[in-house]
Amino acid sequence: MPIVFDLERANQLSLLPDKDLVDLCPLLEPDQVTKNQNSLHQTHYNSHSSLAMSAESRHRSLLANRYQLVELIGSGAMGQVYRAEDKLLGGVTVAVKLLSQTLLNQRMRERFEREATISALLGEKSIHIVKVRDYGVDDKEVPFYVMEFLQGESMSEIIKHQPLPLPRFLNLTRQICFGLECAHKGIIFQGEMCPIIHRDIKPSNIMVIQDSGLGELVKILDFGIAKLIQSGESQTQSFMGTLAYCSPEQMEGKELDHRSDIYSFGIMMYEMLTGETPVFTDNPSFGSWYEAHHYAEPRSFNSSLQLPPELEQLILRCLAKAPSDRPSSVTDILQRLERLEPLVKNEIVKKTDDYTSKIKTLDDLNQTIVSAANARDICLKSSWPEDKPRQKIVFSRCLRAADGVFASLWVMLEREDIAVRVASVRYNQFLFLPTPHPMILLITVLYHRQWGPRWLPCYLDLKTPQGQKMTKTLAEAGQYWILFFPLEGGPICENVITANIPPNQCQILQQWVTDSQSGQGGNPQISKRMLKQKLDQLKPQILAKLESELAGQP
Structure with a gap:
């Protein structure tokens, strides 16, 4: 049955500060309480004075004979x-x-456990989602879960003083896309x-931390009100979300799909570039935000920002009132953003596709080495x-440019793996077997301290012209060059790095x-098998060497 929206009733609901989470449902968790919150919001928390007392009593307590609580860093209606x-792992911070x-009922226990399960499963699939490591109950039967401890800044803190420059925006936005794409693809839950x-x-809910290998690394937080969509299950028709970022259909309590997140993402992208939201209201009531998201046209971008028109159009499409008018998926957004990256790097406002061309392989070596x-x-x-x-494979090619030739490895991996590997430590080694068939095995290892090799x-x-040409080009x-191509996306190279010999x-x-x-020569397959066996024997030694070299680094 469709929900009838009562505007008058909505305006009578408790008002919360702009952009705070609205407590229209007992399952919601408002943002951390601050001194700047209005009296109604403060009263809401003062009514749960036991929460503060509980937090004080828990200070320095030991959970599950393992986790020593040190300090309260955040609290909300749902918990702390x-x-x-x-202590089991030497005092690692978590x-x-x-x-x-105040929420210890069976329904909330199940919801809390589901939140932990969703976060744990997604965190294993994506480095861009906060990792959940453990789940349990304390001696008072209060459930808890353990996450990685993130030291960094939230996106709201980053853009509080000034918007993001375009190169940084593209870098961080791509990573947000990776995390959302993973969530929207889903997890295996109860066999489906x-x-x-x-x-x-x-x-x-976006944290940016510094990673020793990757630089700025994005983590998506708080799947506390995330919806797990199961076949044959009708969704609860109630509002959950943050008013300033809610999609129109979300405010109506309708059944949602991934396009609702795309609308919220569009608002955030606009804010990352401009420092303000594309829709706004002077009255922070539910009814006012309802009208803004349903009827107000998004503000256009200021021409002084000099943004690529393709980017402006993409963000405004995300803000379409009807889900069918938005991009079909986060993957679609990601592909469009990737087309813009070469334009930003080269400061050329034209589509990458206009100058994309296929590369011919080398026919001869009578050229100088390319710059x-x-x-x-x-x-x-x-x-x-x-x-x-289109599989996770690697092959070699000699490529020709106007001023010379160069050797390359072409690699297809998942996008998230590419993001890790372009910042990994590079190592290479050559194995040669003259008989039964002359064959070289070029071993390239991209090693990351956290994600391994x-x-x-x-x-x-x-014995082939191609093998000889490649080897000579490597020697000269x-x-x-290592070219990375996304397994999930289009045919264009995603990123490139070099490896030195x-x-x-x-010689x-x-x-x-x-x-x-x-x-x-003889049977090349026999030589390949023998070289592979040798590689398997060498792998522990190579890894030990890489780990030793990284041990002294911060």
Whole structure:
């Protein structure tokens, strides 16, 4: 049955500060209480004075004989979050969220456990979602769950003083897309794939931390009101969310899909670039926000920002009142953002597709080695070959540019893995087997302290023209380029890095090519199997070396 919206009744509801979470349902968790909140909001919390007393009594208590609570770092209607130390793991800092004692009923226990489950499963699939490590109950049967402790700034803190410059906006927004894309694709729950709708995308739920390998790393927080969509299940027709970021259909209590998150994401993207929301109201009531989201046209972008028109159009599409008029998925948004990145890097306002071209392979070596700038430009315009499967594979190619040639490895991985690997430590090693068939195994390892190694083995057959050309180019250039292509997206190169080869190894490569000219060769598959066995034997030694080199780094 459709919900009848009572505007007069909505305006009589308790008013909360602009952009705070509205407590129209006992399952909601308002943002952390601050001194600036109005009297009605303060009264709401004062009515739960036991919450503050409980927080004080918990200070320095030990949960599950493992987690030492150190200090309260956040609280809301649903519970408290503490900074804690994991005594079992030597005092590692973690965050512990406990359900409020005023909400200890079976329904809330199940909801709290589901929140922990959703976050844990999503955190295992994406580095851009806060990780949940443990779940349990204390000696008073109060449930809690343990998360990674994040030291950084929320997006709301970052943009409080000034909007983001375009390059930083694109970097952080892409990462938010990765996390949302993972949630919308869903998790396996009770034997079926269930998409997750966050329902509360806003700047305060986006944390930006510093990662030693990746630089700025985005984490999506608070799946406390997330909706797990199961087949055959009707959704509860009640409002949940933050007024300034809610989609029109969300305010009506309608059944939601991922396009509701896209609307909220559009508001946040606009705010990241301008410092203000695209729709606003002078009255922070539910009814006023309802009218704003349903009927007010979003503010246009100030021309002084000099944003690419494609970006402005994308964000305004996200803000469409009807879900059918918005981008079809976060993947669609991500692909459009990726097309803008080369434009920002080169300060050229034209579509990447206008100058994207396919790259021809090298026919001869009678050219000088290409410059680094030209090589990078060529790589970022490259398209995945139509004759190669869209799978997690690696292969080598010699590429031609106007001023020379260069060696490259083409790699297809998940987007999130690419984000990790472009900032990983690079290591390479060459193995050579002259008999039964002359074959080189180029071992490339991209190693990240947290996410481990990504092995990129590539065989070079020295009895084929292609293998000989590739080996000679590697020897002459002393480096090669690694092109990353997204498994989920379009055919264009996502990112590119270089790997250097020591001078003495370059000389050895030249000698291997010369030594392989004589004889007929044998079965190349046998040589490949033998080289793979040798690689398997070497892997522990290579990893030990990489871990040793990283041990002294902060």
